[in-house]
Amino acid sequence: MRRRTTLLLTVLVVGLAVGVGWLVRRALGPTAPPRYALGAMPEAPLSAIHLEVTVPMDALERRLEGRVPEVLALVERHPLERGGAVDVEARRVGPVRVAEDAGALRVDFPVASTVVLHPDRERGKEREIESELRVFAHLALALTEDWRLAGRTRLSHAWIRPPTITIGPLTPDLTRLLDPQVEERLVAAAERVDARIEERDELRERVEAVWAKLTRPIPLVEDPPTWLLMAPEAVSAGDLRVEPDGVHVPVGLVARLSVVTEQPDAGAPPPLPPRTEPTGAEGFVLQLPVALDWDTLGALLSERVAGREPEPGVTIRGLTLYPSGRAVVLGVDYALADVPWPLSAEGRAWLSGAPILDAEQQVLTVQGLSVVSGSSSLALDAATSVGAAAWLTWLEGRLEVPLAEHLEAARTRASDALGSAERDGVALSGEVSALHLQDIVLTEEALVVVGRVEGTLAMEAKQLRPLDDAEAPGSPP
Template identity: 25%
Template structure:
């Protein structure tokens, strides 16, 4: 026959259940976070010097300016002045003024181009050959020559739809003004130059846009635009770092003549995104947008994501704690306590905190018994502006121990040196990572080939942001600014340079 259990009072039952709870290990690990490290975006202005062959421009001028600029065929009533003699103190005309026919041709030589600031100068050598004929039977023919260098100063502009237009103004100086000397009189023939060259200017300005369109400036810019959509490998491993460039706008800021090339000063406004881990999807090129007019301030901005995998931080923390274990902890109310640390775990906890779990074996100075348990530190990492030095604020210490002496282990975790020791170890790690990553990225972006185009970049300033603990890693953002440009450089099949390894 079964024996009935005695009826327990509610208070006694609660004490028994509470004691049972204390016998079980309690999961006091802080809850894990799952948020990823964000892919930061920056707006960058990238210089794009587009070189176009100026031979089409020279051909346009050659076609617009005729070889024979003008001809001269006119009757001059006073080619030779009247001759006078003095008789009885007065002057007496002996011969009347002698007229003649002036004939001649003004021609130009080959056109050459050069640049002077924002002006394209087309040098047109001009030669004049002029003759005087039928000079009253006195002269059968007299020929004179002269030369000049006429400068067609051309200014080009581009509309928002990339339609080119040009304005032209002429400047010329006769190096040897053509004329004929007759009995001490110099007859000059330069007065017709302005009138004769004026229609040449009008024709050149009319035909220049059509000829400039043959330079295919829009087509050249489209090639650069498509090639600027790129993903650059900044660091191969530990950790892999990528920068994705996605142009948004294009700007025009004039041009310069360089040798036989016309260099357009273009710039692109691009979104630069930085990724850690696997390579991001390649950016998809968009259509070439309308041309904007603005000064091209060459500025590259991107982030160096110094993101530490928590697993990589565990040995860093373990080494720091092992070094600290060489001397005892002096705990208020308890005295000196020696401690050994093992089995370090580190991860991102909710609320932007770092969770560090560690097994502790502790012993009082006058005891032979070890106390075992596991304590957890959950704290929010902070750093000063532009500093990789890490500190912890709002620390929360929890623990799971093997007996009533667990308070001693919690006291170790709450001692001032414990959390600051871990923070110092992380700060030293980040400072080293930043220096190393700067070096790697400077080498990676110095010159990067993408097909026939080369992206040149240089980071000259680094600003350290605020550290944050994400589920994916402990992240210290570093913003880099510098300069970048894209240029056309056919390689002839040269191999694509590799990015630096981690």
């Protein structure tokens, strides 16, 4: 009898403990469902950008104007083989002009020359020869595989004021006499110009600088903080094409682009790959995984429901969001009015749903909301007619995020920015023609929306700047 009584008391105590524990748990609120995700951040698909870079003729003229010195030659008392000496002074007396000539660049400028002959004492007085000519430089430029400029220069001249010398009553024309000597010196000068082009070639350094910039995170917006990541894999450039309006170069970039809301680490840039020929049509097709971290996405959705009442006596204070397998879990914080003691007036209900992307309608929703088993509370059940289930329809209608208007606004802003973007003398022009949403992926860190952006792009270098801003003006080209 005593054993039966003891056993009965034990069962009652255990049952009472379990019941009290259940009541305490229900009174205090639910336990959060586990956090995990089955998906992984997808590798960004390859994106391609193809555009034509134009360097206008006036930009080239301004660049060369500061590089072609005013004094081209200055020789004093240079000894002559047959005796005596000569002074030679050659000055540029007009602006540099750049034009297209048979598919090559033609650079020309006027030069005034003064030659003073100092004969020895036995040959009489000194003679002065003045002339003016225009020097023409025909430049054929090409790009090498290792991103260098290869130049081939041909120099020629035309007399504006032929050289003459006064000997008594005679003023003979010395053009035929001096032409071979001038041409000989121009041939030597052309070789020096080609050597100088190779010596001062900055192209590879410029491309490497741009390549390094492309590997760094690019801040897009401040709220929420968002960065564009570019992982370039190849860069291409076609042959230089000289036309009447300027020099045109087709260029291309193949990269893996992504947008993230967590500040990324900037690693060392990969080495610049060899130059290849562009293969795509002009424009760009960007495949963009946009990663919205769960804290940012939860804050955005919380703004849509915070302070609202799904039914009298229940106020939503906010929500948190995280993945749980293939679903998302919403922790909905609430405040209740007129709650009897000892129940809590505040708590959190856990709901589960599936994120759905309607790519055609461009809408992101959370559908199929349900209360996570055992995650309601006594206070919530007491304050509502049917517990947390009464919130589901109300919440689903407010967790629908229409993206079409935002995408069109983003497309318009991007097109406007491309139409007026200018920095460091480089102007971009283009248009974003389409923005498409393709898929979503749930990862531990973020909800990833994969999108596709299409458009056109062109670039014009209105001002050519040296890599070293301290480069002295007037240095020979």
